[in-house]
Amino acid sequence: MTKMSLGSHPHMLGFEQLERLLERTAKTGNEGYPPFNIEQTAQDAYRITLAVAGFSEGDLAITVEDRQLVIRGRSREDAPERIFLHRGIAARQFQRSFVLADGVEVGEAIMENGLLHVDLTLSRPETVVQTIQIRKG
Template sequence: MTKLSFGAHPFLLGFDQLERLVERTAKSSNEGYPPFNIEQSSENGFRITLAVAGFREEDLSITVEDRQLVIRGKQSDDEGKRVYLHRGIAARAFQRSFVLAEGVEVAGAMIENGLLHVDLKRVVPEPRVQTIAISRGKERRNA
């Protein structure tokens, strides 16, 4: 018996891209650093909060690349300036990726008390009804 992929199901026309998004999400290596929360802030709003203690605003970048929210952090290198007797605070670079659904946009971002907040909003399109004209068989062949 052959396995029917999600995108090839006969009732799900045009959803093959969804299957690719799921595969891309599964492949993203988000290890576990930095820790993050995702919360629903309103009916059509979400907030991603990352713990970025020690990172300055200029150490962080937020981009949207092909419906994928990418948050990167890289602290400036000051290794030669300090002598650590113990170093328990992580100062490594990171990259976190989140796949955004169609219609979800980044509304803004702010850093506060060592937490980076990225606000997202879902733009809900107005429902519309489209009437499709039915033509005769001969008219269609000539077109």
């Protein structure tokens, strides 16, 4: 049995990019750290919140690369004179990726009480109806 892809379906023209997007989403490698929430804050607005306890603003980097929001964290090494009897607060480096749909724009990022908030907005394009003229060949 042959696996049919979106790009090869006869009624789905030009969806090769969507297929690549789905494949890229499956490969993002997001483990369970750090935990995050995604909430809808308005009709066309969203907020991603990551729990980044132990990280400062300088330890974090937020980029948009090819319609993909990438949040990276790299904490500075503790001073060697610190001796932990128990270390339960994870401060390992991480990378979280979120694939953005067309029209989703990244707004501001706010650090508050160990939580990093990244605001997103969705701008919906106007619906355009196009009439195609038929000419004699």
